[in-house]
Amino acid sequence: MKDIDAKTQVELEAAAFRRLVEHLRERTDVQNIDLMNLAGFCRNCLSNWLKEAADERGIALSKEESRTHVYGMPYEEWKERHQREASSAQLADFEKSKPGH
Secondary structure (H helix, E strand, C coil): CCCCCHHHHHHHHHHHHHHHHHHHHHCCCCCHHHHHHHHCCCHHHHHHHHHHHHHHCCCCCCHHHHHHHHHCCCHHHHHHHHCCCCCHHHHHHHHHHCCCC
């Protein structure tokens, strides 16, 4: 991407982010704990990073607003519809990997 201007790079990165968010909205079968165990981040991390970026720019964005953006619905509604109780194996894997952010 060395030959791409900064504005285009930001646009491409934003498009990739939007595609990732849409993909995660569609893949409700993939639980956050699975993402954490395999990749070290989850939907909540993405929403936190979005809020942090807004905070750095002085843009008002609440935690709930950033989660709603990432989940495509209020977080509590997503949990009610899609979140399952973590298995003992998932919890054990999480304890081993415990991402540090």
